Amino acid sequence: MQTDQRKLTEANLTVGYVAKRSGVKVSTLHFYETKGLIRSWRNSGNQRRYKKDVLRRIAVIKAAQAMGITLDEIKHTLVTLPDQRTPTQKDWAALSKQWQTQLDERIAYMQRLRDRVDGCIGCGCLSMSKCPIYNKNDHLGENQSGAVLLDTSN
Amino acid sequence: MQTDQRKLTEANLTVGYVAKRSGVKVSTLHFYETKGLIRSWRNSGNQRRYKKDVLRRIAVIKAAQAMGITLDEIKHTLVTLPDQRTPTQKDWAALSKQWQTQLDERIAYMQRLRDRVDGCIGCGCLSMSKCPIYNKNDHLGENQSGAVLLDTSN
DNA sequence: TTAAAACCTCAAGTTATATTGAGGTCAAAC
């Protein structure tokens, strides 16, 4: 029965089909594979074949990217998925939990930005050391240079 | 008096000084100049000199980048600043207004993501056509391919 | 006055995230 179950649940999807269903290009699937984000096996003629769950994997990758998570980070999270069996709903939920925090931080930062940007850009306070815009604690923006006070009085 | 005022307010900042005060590298200042984001004039020895307001300009560029705005978009917004006179506080405020909307949208999208990502990734709904993750109306993520329903039932 | 520090230009390199193309093979339909 385990065998029958597998026959039913693990389709042999071609790369073209996966591309069409997921909305990403074939070349992107190749690319993701070289990056270790998805997997396939080959048929007798060396063509890629995929399990059905690759579709969800791709959807998750896209969702994570939309959250601003890099492919490298996504990869690190995806490897926490079970290797031997097809991931369950619980597995996926655990994944999303890992990203939830990042997303919360990102939103909080955006809100700080929004709350301050108006006054901040408009007023004279736009300083590298004091302005909340520069005092973020997440990965958005790469200003980790020793903050310097801008004297923007003019 | 107008002349005196200008003498006082328009310093002749060197590129090294601007770099140090703004926290960006000299090469970045060169780069921004080629991109039309900042301006300078040259002294007799062909070295760049800047007006003081370049510091605020750079701070604004950095803030906008942190909001996820590209240099191209930033440039388009910056050209709305007055060309002949040094921008006033009002000018800067008008700028930030333009970005406020984008930022609001971005936050809203992030929140939709946060509200749904848990259930969405965990459950079976993660579909390209129905999932709120894919039905965003801002520039985050580039999935404008004709959305396709993913059958992720497994 | 001379040596070091700061500056100049221009080309090439870097990282992330893909996309495109060339040249060739495999599979499905008529």
Add this chain to the structure above:
DNA sequence: GTTTGACCTCAATATAACTTGAGGTTTTAA
């Protein structure tokens, strides 16, 4: 059975946003 579409690999190109380096000039300070 042959043609057409799908697939293969590998190298090159694309874009954004910078950075690095080489080779040469200007400014500053002792």
